[in-house]
Every structure is written in structure tokens, then in C-alpha cells.
Amino acid sequence: MSDDHSLTVPRPLVGIIGFGAFGRLMARHLRPHFRLRAYDPAPPVEADADLADVALAPLQDVAACPVVILAMPLSRLEETVRAIGPHLSEGALVLDVGSVKMKAAEIMAAGLPDHAEIIATHPLFGPASAAGGIRGLKIALCPVRGRRSARVAAFLRKGLGLRVVMTTPEAHDAETAMAQGLTHLIAKVLVQMEPLPTRMTTKSFDLLKQAIDMVRNDAPEVFQAIECLNPYSPRIRKRFLDIAATLDQDLGPS
């Protein structure tokens, strides 16, 4: 009677390692469902008011949560995996959220202790595209080790309203090399060509600018990972450049 909460099951504990823009976006959507602990080597100076209930904690305490989400650049994944290994609780579920899946799955499978279950994920959105909420947005799920993928997928669908694409790291990288590799390349080029016209624009150009605006503030590491650490990206980029150069040539000299 004096403590109603003792009658309810406490929300499960989830640890977020890497509390940058994406880590905080996740925290906002996970906090109604879980108690959250977060670790970042350089935590944000100004705390977000709506994340006041997320406990910033030392790495080993966050790594000890039954579910651990890794949200750092892929270039830092290997050292992080090494650092958390000894602190993981028995049978912990570890997930990453990076844009490239073959490399991430390989690092986690090789570096995490055998008792840990692993799911490589790629939420196909970021702070800009999720500004209006995440319902209806997509997330790719690649089961790597263990049997909890179906349960995680069910939560993502029912709890968060996401559209879950079950896939493999290879199929993911092959498909996103085009979807993300091209979008980010085109965006980087157009940003360098700014100022872009605003007055005499067509609907199609306005859509192109909207597409750019969704990725222009992504961290440089995201671009680097998509273009360099996805093994399919370089050849997709080459195809794009070759076709564009041929078209330009066919159009005649300037």
C-alpha cells in the first residue's frame, strides 16, 4: 500500500554505450519502455531536459545491463567490444545500430564472449528524418547469435511502430550501398555547390533538396562508414560516376 511500484514488475534495464545524437534519439523513444543507463567517453555538457531520467554511468555499469546497445562510430566499435566483454552479464543481448552491417557483425561475433547474444541492427533513419516521430520508419535486423531476434522485432513493431526488415549483413550492405551510398554522395556534392536555387525550382528539385537536408548534418563518420566500410559502396559509386560521365560526354562539349 505504501509503495504501489513494488506490485509492478520494474521495467527492464537497457544500457546505451555512445550517447551522441543517435544514442540520445534512441533514449527518447526507449525511455517509456525501459530504465536506461548511458555511457559516453565525452558526455554532452548540456543534458537534455527530457532525458533527465537516463542515468549516466561508468562503462562497466552500463555494460552490465541485460541488454546493451552500442551506438558509436564503426571505427570505434572494435575497441568498445573489447572493453565491455568482461563486464557483460551472462547471456546479455548486445545490439549495434550502425549503417554498415557486415563489418559490425564480424567485429561483434569475433570480439564478444560466447555467452553474449548478438543482433546487428540498422535503424534506417536519423535525427533529421525522425524529427516528426519514428512510427512507420524502417529498421533492418540481422540476427548474428542467439534466438531473441523475433522478440526484439516484435517490440520494435508493436512498441515503437517501426517497420522491421529481417535480413542478413550481406543483403543489407548490398542494398544500402545504393540507397545510402548514392544519397550521401549526391548530398555531399550538392552541399558543396551551395547556394542552391530557391526561387525558380521545380517540385522534383525541391524533393532533392529535402533529401539532402535529411543527411547534411550526419556526422562525418557516418559518411565515411557508408562510403568506405560497406564493401559494396565503391563499385556503386564508380557505376554512378561512369554513367554520369558518359551522359555528359554524349551531351557534347561545354
Place this chain on the structure above:
Amino acid sequence: MSDDHSLTVPRPLVGIIGFGAFGRLMARHLRPHFRLRAYDPAPPVEADADLADVALAPLQDVAACPVVILAMPLSRLEETVRAIGPHLSEGALVLDVGSVKMKAAEIMAAGLPDHAEIIATHPLFGPASAAGGIRGLKIALCPVRGRRSARVAAFLRKGLGLRVVMTTPEAHDAETAMAQGLTHLIAKVLVQMEPLPTRMTTKSFDLLKQAIDMVRNDAPEVFQAIECLNPYSPRIRKRFLDIAATLDQDLGPS
């Protein structure tokens, strides 16, 4: 009493020369306001039911309307201007609707008789982007000869709900070389790379695909005019390709 219509002013007569996809789109939006006559060297075999009241007529009859709109590829504009000249009524207003304005204004100013007034226009939309109606879409207006631009602009705003951008052929071509030149180039490349992914896509990639879909069915002449007959396009294209190639190089070997 026997003929109520004799009491009302008949709607003004407008001639459309070139009755292709864009000519017919125009006719759909102009027919509530004008009586329309149209000419096409190869008129569509199946008439559109909603355009049954548009009178298909010989070139000289359509050219004799007080307002004449030229809606053929830029590559056919010069011969058309030559052909209609002798049939224009005194003080006729001639407008074109092509994607490139310096060349079109030059051809019309040089080839149309002195008594004809001229406005070069560019509706910044096509059948695909206007599928949901044209209210709120943009049209560029370049006065070339005569004093009727303000009146035409007022009709386009109030009668059709368009956003009118008053400009010069030079300013138009400089700005659209980027807006249209880049969109059409990118679209042409991506269409050649199809099939594009549909499953693991981000919001920004979906926007990119929407942009492509708006121009993919444009006539080849539209691409040709935008890329080759706009004098600013080749250098914009070169800049795009140079920046993309540099980025690709900086990302390292594939």
C-alpha cells in the same frame, strides 16, 4: 431572349500550337477560362474525353487567335515561329512554355513580326508534378516585347493559382541550370542504375526516388534542351562531376 449567350461576352480565344503532353495539360487548366483551338502536326489518335471542346484546327487558324501559346520542343521553335508569322492577328500575344528561356526569347524576338507581343514563360512543372493539380506550383515569366506581362501574371495567379516568378531569360537560365540541369542529370543516371532498392531505404532515398519519378517520363527533347540549350548547364554539370570525382578519390580506392 432566344439566345442567352448573346448577352454574355464570349470567352477569349487562345490558340495552342503543339498538342503533346504539355499542350494538353495546359488545355485542361485553360478551358474553364478560354475557348481553345489547338494544332499539332501529329495530333493524338485518341482524343482525351475531357478535351472534347478543344477545336483541333489547321495551323493558320490557330495562329490567328489573339493569344497564341507555343508548346513544342525548342528544336522546333524556329520553324514554327516562321510558319505562324504571316497568320498572326495584329497585336497578337505569343507565349512559349519551354524549359530554356534565353534561346527561346531570342528566336521569338528575331522571328515574330514586330506587331506581335511576346512573353517567354516556363511553367516549372509537368504532367507528373501537376498530377495533383497546379495550384501553388511555379511559373517563370520573362517579358520580351509588349506590355501585357502584368495582366498575364495576374491571370496566372488569380485564375490558375500559380506562383509567378517575374524574371529575365538570363536570370532564369542561370538559376534553372542548377535546379533542372542537376535534377535531370541525376535522374537519368539513377534510371540507368535500376532496379533501385525498395526495401531497405531511408526517407532521404525515398525522396530522391520521388524526385526521379517526376521527370523520368519527360520527353527526351526536354532533357536535351535543359542540358544542351541552356548555356549555363554544361559548366554546372562539369562542377557536379568534378566535385563527385574528387570526393570519390578522397574516399580511396575501391
